[in-house]
Amino acid sequence: MPNHRSRTHNKSCWSKSRPNKKAFCYVCYTYQATQLFSTKYCSSSVLHRVCDACIHQHIVSALDSCIVSSVTCPESSCCAILSLSAIRDILLKYNDHDLLNNYLREQNGKGKSEEWIQRFTLPCPGCNVPIQKNGGCNRMVCSRCKKCFYWTKLTMLGEDVNLTAWNMCFMTGFIILNISRYCMGLIWFMGNIGSTINCIIFSQRKFRQNSCVLYFLASSASQYIIFNFVLVTRILRSGFDINAVNIFLWFCKIRNYFSLAFIAIPRYYIVFASIDRYFASCSDIYWRRWSSSKTAERLIIGSFIFWCLVYIQAIVFYDIQNGTCSYRSGVYGMFFTIYLLIESGILPPLLMMIFGLITIKNIQQSKRKTRPITLVNGVRSAEFTRMSAKDIQYTKMLFSQILIWTILNMINPCVLLYQTMTINETKSSLRLTIETFLNNMSYMFIHLEFSLTFIIYTLSSSYFRIELMQFIQKKILHRLVSNVTGSNNT
Numbered sequence: 406m407p408n409h410r411s412r413t414h415n416k417s418c419w420s421k422s423r424p425n426k427k428a429f430c431y432v433c434y435t436y437q438a439t440q441l442f443s444t445k446y447c448s449s450s451v452l453h454r455v456c457d458a459c460i461h462q463h464i465v466s467a468l469d470s471c472i473v474s475s476v477t478c479p480e481s482s483c484c485a486i487l488s489l490s491a492i493r494d495i496l497l498k499y500n501d502h503d504l505l506n507n508y509l510r511e512q513n514g515k516g517k518s519e520e521w522i523q524r525f526t527l528p529c530p531g532c533n534v535p536i537q538k539n540g541g542c543n544r545m546v547c548s549r550c551k552k553c554f555y556w557t558k559l560t561m562l563g564e565d566v567n568l569t570a571w572n573m574c575f576m577t578g579f580i581i582l583n584i585s586r587y588c589m590g591l592i593w594f595m596g597n598i599g600s601t602i603n604c605i606i607f608s609q610r611k612f613r614q615n616s617c618v619l620y621f622l623a624s625s626a627s628q629y630i631i632f633n634f635v636l637v638t639r640i641l642r643s644g645f646d647i648n649a650v651n652i653f654l655w656f657c658k659i660r661n662y663f664s665l666a667f668i669a670i671p672r673y674y675i676v677f678a679s680i681d682r683y684f685a686s687c688s689d690i691y692w693r694r695w696s697s698s699k700t701a702e703r704l705i706i707g708s709f710i711f712w713c714l715v716y717i718q719a720i721v722f723y724d725i726q727n728g729t730c731s732y733r734s735g736v737y738g739m740f741f742t743i744y745l746l747i748e749s750g751i752l753p754p755l756l757m758m759i760f761g762l763i764t765i766k767n768i769q770q771s772k773r774k775t776r777p778i779t780l781v782n783g784v785r786s787a788e789f790t791r792m793s794a795k796d797i798q799y800t801k802m803l804f805s806q807i808l809i810w811t812i813l814n815m816i817n818p819c820v821l822l823y824q825t826m827t828i829n830e831t832k833s834s835l836r837l838t839i840e841t842f843l844n845n846m847s848y849m850f851i852h853l854e855f856s857l858t859f860i861i862y863t864l865s866s867s868y869f870r871i872e873l874m875q876f877i878q879k880k881i882l883h884r885l886v887s888n889v890t891g892s893n894n895t
Contacts, residue, residue, distance in 0.1 A: 432459040432479055447478045447485050455479050461495045468504060577838045581845055585644030589636060589849060592856045596632040599859025600625045606872055616701035617685070617799040620678035621862075623705045624671040628855050631671070635664045636852050643845055650730045657730035662719040665745075668851065669712045672753050675806060677704050679760040682800050686767035742825045750818020754811040761807055764800065798868040805865035806858065813854040817847040 427436040437456045463479040464487070476487045496505040526535035529547040536547065603625035612618045638660055641647040650660050685696040722733050722741070732741050820843055832840070862869045 428454055430454060430456040430459055432456070432463075447480075447487065447491075457495060457498065460491075461499050461501075464492055464495055465501070465504070468508060573835055573838075577842050581842055582644055584849065585640055585642075585845065589640045589644065589852065592849070592852050593632050593636050593640065595859075596628060596636070596852070596856035599856060600628045600632070602873070603859050603862065606869070606876060609872075612872075614698060615795065615799065616681050616696050616698045617678050617796070617803065619698055619701040619705065620674045620681065621799075621802075623709075624674040624678075625858060627667055627671045627674070627709075628858070630663055630667040631852065631855055635660070635667065639845075639848065639852075651725060654725055657725055658720045658723050661723045661730065661732075662716055665719050666712050666716040669716070669748065670709055671855065672749075672810075673708055673712070674705065675803070675810070676753055676756045676760075677701070677708065678803050679757045679764070679807060682764045682796075682803055683760045683767070685796055686764045686771065686800075688767070688771060739825065739828070742821055742828075746818050746821045746825070750814065750821065754807075754814060757807040757811065761804055765804075768797070768800075795868060798866045802862050802866045802869065805861050809857060809861055810854045813850040816843075816850055820844055820847045 428439050428442055429436050430442075432455050435456075437458075441456045441458065442454065460479055464476055467476045476492060478485045478487060492508065493505060496502075496508070528534070529536050531547055534547070536545070604622060606612065607618050607622040607625065613622070638650060642650060650657050681696050681701065684692050687693050718741075719732075722737055723730065724733055726734070732738055820840075824840070824844075863873065
């Protein structure tokens, strides 16, 4: 009868008795013979499975990067430090005697020979002083000449900067990171909840009969793409460094296509709503008939198709250049920047403000003017046909939204204009970091303007608040009470 203890009491004996036994390496993801897992390299109590070849490659890579003060475990989930004996055993096994001697000399503090300096240091590109890297990222600042450079390329980052400017770059990056994670995350949450409530309220039959409400409904529904695709990808890129948009060309094109198209679609629905309020406030019946649900439905569908066709250019002209997804530079880049400045930053608020002021003027005139009506027994005067109380409430909601949108949208066209004017200038790392911060903030305000729609409607219209409370009481609270009562009866 076989003795199981003889197979398991000693790893070396077990390896000799079963020479064909293989184990899986969690670094190279291959099956290797158990003899290639002989080194006990990690001080952690957790059992690791990394072959000797991967451990050797990891140690050599760490020493080549001049990280000689400590070498960590090759497994990503472990932060333990490799022992001196483990490093010595691996280097001796692969006959790296010179590398081992230099490493031991560094650890024992016996001086730094010319061979050691050539092996473990790199010259500063500014003053040529030997520099040793003991960890951290590849962005370096020489403590002697204050030059900034990349460790892996030894290329200068631009003009001379001091440590204060360099720290400001990192601080600005830290602010961008937290704004992208938490502020934009809150905007995503508010936007989804607000758009859902808006769609539920405006989709009721008594609301759908009004043309202005149809524009509100279409705008709120189209914002789902903005929140759950455009904004989510921005959060992942700026907040969690998941840069799929800068890696996959097809994703770069699709993401920017949806971003440009679905930011324009809800914005121009509100432009159409402001034009609709102008027609609704006109005293002439010829112009008033343009304010109808049938006209609104046609414009909603036509506008959607129009902007989807217009921004096909994003699929054609967007590309990954120098590791960044952007539209092509040159003549088209200049044209597209100016186009976005007009289409996104100037035209929508200008149209909203023009038709908003004309609508206010028409409402004021309808309160003062009178027109004669001929009767059988004589003539008497009567007032112009005024807007209904509901139409006035919708107009207040629209004007409040236009005001907030105009304020929050002012930053983005200014940033686009600045980028167009300085596109050919040489910029320092600090200036580029600040521009990135302002660019992210401008787009955050664009997403914020969409997420505040529900709050604007609630605060500006008593009619909307009444309908919201009735919906909560009838659809939510009533069902909750019915479910609780039914469960108690059973």
